[in-house]
Structure formats: structure tokens, C-alpha cells
Amino acid sequence: MIMSRKRTLLLMLSMLLAISIWSPLTARGASEHSPTEQVVTVTDSRGITLSLRSYPQRIVSLSPNITETIFALGGSDRLVGITDYCDYPEATRDIPTVGDLLTPNVERIVALEPDLVIISNLGQLQTIEAIERTGIPVSFIDEPESMEGTYEIITKTGLLIGKAEEAQLLIESMQKTMADISGIASEPHPTVYYVAGFGEWGDFTATGDTFIHDIITRAGGDNIASDAVNWSFQLELLHAYDPDIIILPPLWGSTFEETLQQFVDHPSYAPLSAVQAGRIITIDNNIIERQGPRSAQAAMQLAEQFLMHAW
């Protein structure tokens, strides 16, 4: 009895296996005949090609820029899960979160029964593996930290959710904004320093290897930290370069006014020319950090402020 039950189970398992091997093929065959059941085939940034038998209907986005992109492309009705950091646009409030960026809750993700999880952070690779083991399709979208990389992220997201045309339109409008910016960019380029962190425990800035650096450069700024890497910078270099303009995004949980007060009152920064002359500008760091639909807008905001200070 026991033996035969085991044998039955084994037989059922092998049948299931056979079906699961064949199913992608049959799905592909079927899609060629019926236009409603299109196949999604997207190679992600790991080089892994994901094939879906239909467009995903329950999507979990584990990155704020992907969430923004899905919203911008009009696919937000299919978002069932996002992270704590996905705060734009306003409507993200109504979508359940699955935890923070680096350690999302895998159980919560699985419980949402998604048919696609999109990830864009290398730190989440362990999470990806855990989700993939449960059989949920995962796409990893992480492109070079530049405007081209951003367009690629939008293109891939569009392909994945079946909004390729919308993605193309969005990219074209962003490219138009970027072309407008190069038209107004001031000459000569002002030297610029972006404050990613300051004060007690060191100075951090958008170094040459960051997306923010690319945005600053395209907005017509000459980033003094272009040769530095990994966000870290030394205070004495800031004084040695003494930049024309300082970009100061508000600190986490503070307003720009509070942050500005703290910055100009600090003895380490008070003597800088940009502080003395009041050439400190600001930008919402979420707009400039995230590689998404608002990236061109970030560049435009900077370009306009650079112009204002170029007398």
C-alpha cells in the first residue's frame, strides 16, 4: 500500500515536471495564433531572458524608480506590492508595501501571489534567489547610471508590462527636455558640489560614478567631485576647489530651510565662497537620485537654477 502510494506520487510528480517543461513551448506556440495572448520576452540586466505567457497582472516593484516608471506608463492598476521607499506619486499610498529596499519581506511578496517581481538593486540578489525558488518570475533591471541607462530602464519596464509604446513616447518627451536643456546651459559651466551628506561624520557627494553626476553635467554644471568615487569626499578638497554653486537637497526628515541653516552655521562650510555669496540651490533628492520618468525634470530644475546664478 505504502509503496504503491509512493509510486503514484512519483508518477504524478514526473508528469507535473513534464508538463512544466512543455508549457512554455505550448504557450509560445499558442500565442502565435491568438493575438490577445502575446508572449513577453525580455532579457534583464543579468542577461537572463524571461518569457511570460501573458502580460503580468500582479506586479511587485522592489524599487522606487521602477514604481514611478510603472505609474508613468499607466500600469499602476496592476501594482500589488511596493517598498516603503516608493513614495511617488501620491497614489502609491494605497498599495501595500513589502518592506524596505535592502531586506524586503519575501514571505509577504509570495503571499501577494505576484506573476512578476521587478528588482533593481544589487543588494537584493539574495532576495531575488529566494523569490525565484518559489517559482515567481523575477526581472532584474539595473542599467548604467546615466540618462541612456534611464531610457533603457524605461524601455525594459515598458516591454515587461506591455506598455512599449507608452515607454517610447515617455523617452521621446524626456529626450526633448534634455535637448532644450543643452540649449540653455550656461557658458562657462559653473563649478558645482552636490551635498549628499555633511557634518560630523564626513562629507559625501555625488561622485563621478553616480547618476546624479550625470544629471549635473547635462544640466551644465562642472562637478568638482567628478574624479572621486563611491560617494565619499574629503572636506579639504571642497575647500581647495571652492565651487561656484552648492546643491543642497533637504536632509531626511527636515525642510530645506532647516538643512540650509544647519549647513551655513557649520564652521566647516561657513567660509566657502558659495555660502558667503548665497549661491546654494536645492532639489528634491528623490527626483535626482532615481533613474526614472522624472530624471529629465531634475536636469531641467538644475539647469534653470544654474542659469539664475550665472548673472
Next chain:
Amino acid sequence: MVKKRFISPLAVTLLALLLLLLLTAMSLGPAGIPVSQIIHILSAGPQAGDSATTFSTAQHRIIWSLRLPRLLTALVAGIVLSVSGMVYQSLFRNPMADPYVLGISSGAAFGISLAAFLGIIGGATGIWQVPLVAFAGAAGTAFVILILSGGVRRSPTTLLLTGVALNFLLSALMTLFMYLNRAQLQSIMQWTLGSFSSASWAKLGILTVAAMIGIAPILFLTRELDILLLDESSAHALGVSVRTVRIILLGFTTFATAVTVAFCGTIGFVGLMVPHIMRLITGPQHRRLLPFSMIGGAIMMVGADTIARTALGSSELPVGVITAIAGAPLFIVLLVNTRRNSP
């Protein structure tokens, strides 16, 4: 300083070395300034700048408000940690004792993290509060060490294991605070690694006063420290109240260590390395060992900070990484030796 009949040529050599190191370190940095300029900038005084033609205002600012306070902070911190290490080693009669190994430094960092977590200290806190909460944490840890290790009667290993266990516990609690309040993650992390990047003249002033308060009693107790190295009954026979001396010394050095941690974070192994190296030169007598440990600590810390500042170009390393790479192997050697000598 300690009264001496003659000035040892070795001390003069070490002092000259320290001076040379300070001058070199002042010219090194991502915005490199040649030594010839340094002399001009230093002789121009702290307020000059605009009128000078031999150097730029930025260079003047870099030397006078960045590099100089930083170097001197490293110098004082080196003195405090190395003297504390020397005192702990004699008090506990343990060659491996040092503020970092015993968890005293972590105790200070824990005090700061707890206060930050509870909102007692924060962005706009005055410069005085941080050292105070650091001292509360460090003193608490020293007290626990004293109780748990049963004074000095137990084996050296018991003391070390107590320190290791406390270190684990405190760092686990600090990690917990970091997870509960992500906004403070960066600052708590920095306190556990140690850095001189936030040095300023105001902090240097407080640190120097704390160092003098912490080290002054030791100057008068060098003979007692020598006697403490003998066993307790001989100490009593020589008229030394072991308990009083121990509590005084532990209290004052813990205070100086805590203030150092408050401004520079936890920097390990300096208190371990320097007294050992200096003992090889001067012998175990504290009257000679104390000044040498001070100079040695200064040299080691200024050197380590200079490496931390310059090794990576435009960014910098936590100085604790440098001192641990240099000091941890020595700790292992000492541990192996102690195990071999004890039955």
C-alpha cells in the same frame, strides 16, 4: 611632566620623530600643500590669509581649520588611549588589557547610541552632552568588568573573555538601535569605526582638558602602579591601598577614554600596542614608561590617521581599520604567549 634628572636621548629622538611626522602629515592630503608653504601658512597665524601672497586663502583654511585641529586631536587621542592601555595592563595585571579589548570604548559608544536613540542628544546638541553620555556608558562598562572579572584574582583569560562578551553584547545592542532607527545608521556606524574627520578646535580644547584631568593622577601614582604589578599582599605590605588606587586610576583613565570616544569614535589596539613596544625600550618602570607611552601613542595615532586620510585619494578610511590591522596580530601573539606561560 615627570621630574627627571636627565633628558634621555631616546626621548629626544622620539620627540623629534613626532615633530617631523606632524610636519609631513600636515603637507599630505588630497589637496597636497608643500612643506615650504606649510611654514609660511603656520607663521602667518590663524587669522591671516587675505593679505598673504605666498599661499591662497583656501590653503590657509585647509591647514588652520582642517588639518591642524585634526592632527592635534589624533595626537591627544593617541596619548589618552595609550596611557589608558598602560594603566589597564598594570591594574588588571594583564598584558592584553586595553580600553578597546575590555569593552570600555564600546561602552562609551553604547552610551552615545542609547542617548541618540532616546532622543537625549541629536542634531543641535551642545558639544558637552556627548562626552557626558559617553562617560556614563564607559563607567558602567568598567564597573561591570570589575564585578564580573572578580578583580584581578581570576586568570587573565577570564578578564579578556568578560571584555569580549561585553563587546558582543554592546555591539549587538548598537546594531539593534541602528535597525530601530535607520536615520541614525550612518552616525552610529561611524562611532563604531572611529575617525578624526570631524575634528575642530572646540572639541580639541575639551579633549585636551579631559586628557589632562585623566592623566594627571597617574603622574603621582607611578610608584603605586609599579607595586600593583606585584601581588596584592606585597602591595598591602608596602602600604598601598590596592582598592583605592585601582578605583582612582580606573575612574580617571575611563573618563579620558570616554571623552576620546565621544569625539573620535572607538579606535582599537593603540592602547595595546604602544605600551608593549615602549616597555621593550624602557622596561616596566612606570615613571619612565608613562612619558614614552605618551609620545609613542601620539606618533602611532598621527601616523595611522595620516594613512587613513591619504591612502584612498579623495575619500578616506576609518582610522580604526588601520590600527586594527596593525594591532590585532600583536594581540594574538600576546595571547599565545600568555597561554604558554600560564599552567
